[in-house]
């Protein structure tokens with residue numbers, strides 16, 4: 001059945017099971033063993049002949065087990081009353097991300113990623129040349145968005161210009177299809193980041209190119225939803241529709257993303273800072289002082305902070321969302337439209353903050369599609385302390401080649 005007629009199948013609008021909000025640190029207890037078993041939908045949906053075959057006690061046990069199952073991502077969207085168009089769109093994004101998850105975990109991934117650097121085994125030319133993983137991921141996402149029938153424009157970090165997809169699509173999607181792909185060869189986590197806006201009908205009279213640009217340059221305050229998928233030891237789909245940030249983990253037995261991290265709250269104070277601190281000597285005075293202070297335990301939080309830096313934005317952000325602290329890239333490197341806005345939306349929806357070191361990210365009006373800026377994401381108290389140092393944006397960036 002095509003996903004577009006997911007029609008929201010029998011997205012039963014039963015009340016949500018009462019899972020506690022994600023208490024981030026220490027991490028949540030392991031999921032019940034029932035989740036490790038092949039997924040059984042509600043017993044009431046079994047054909048009558050089959051339900052009759054189930055003996056009384058078994059029936060009761062099966063019913064109890066079924067009602068304990070946390071919802072899948074699409075069930076969750078049905079339960080919270082998400083618009084049908086949005087459910088169809090997210091269904092297509094999740095199916096694209098499942099394909100990317102398989103791709104990054106496949107034996108050929110290293111060869112594909114070497115193709116990007118023009119070295120390694122990528123000797124075939126033209127159409128036969130292996131495509132770098134981020135280009136392939138881009139194509140996977142684009143074709144899923146096309147098939148959804150719900151997208152007017154897609155703007156991707158991988159394309160110079162936004163792509164006008166369909167005149168009928170109600171949504172605009174911005175995406176970094178595979179962030180951190182330089183880490184693929186060594187199996188370090190990667191991720192897909194996306195943001196969803198409403199298509200601006202008032203621009204429909206403009207020429208296509210201009211319409212596509214302006215639809216893609218909406219400020220983060222207009223996000224309808226944003227999310228990321230982390231490809232790591234678990235594949236996790238984190239999303240916000242503007243009412244909290246929620247995490248769904250891919251259950252490989254059923255192929256479903258199931259709710260594992262409801263209502264994530266970033267601890268206002270963490271004990272981790274995340275930055276490429278080989279660049280310490282290029283940092284401004286304020287940032288150096290901040291980091292020196294917190295790692296000695298002399299900041300507003302009288303604890304010595306630890307350093308963690310994966311150098312893969314989705315992984316560094318995911319850890320920050322769960323454990324707190326601050327994840328940052330103080331140089332003009334990460335992109336406002338594809339990375340900073342979607343992640344800041346998730347951070348805010350989890351009670352945290354996304355900033356360029358001075359201002360709230362979501363309030364910055366993008367002027368260029370590939371605009372880059374310093375990015376700081378984290379728990380509220382940690383972020384306010386960091387910003388109080390004033391001078392935290394790295395202005396110089398000498399001597400670093402982007403070759404690994």
Ligand SMILES: O=P(O)(O)OC[C@H]1O[C@](O)(COP(=O)(O)O)[C@@H](O)[C@@H]1O
Nearest residue numbers: 179180181276311312313314329333
């Ligand atoms: O080299 P830096 O400044 O540490 O930047 C690392 C960051 O760059 C990224 O790899 C993204 O860079 P690209 O968008 O060029 O792939 C992030 O995943 C990571 O957080």
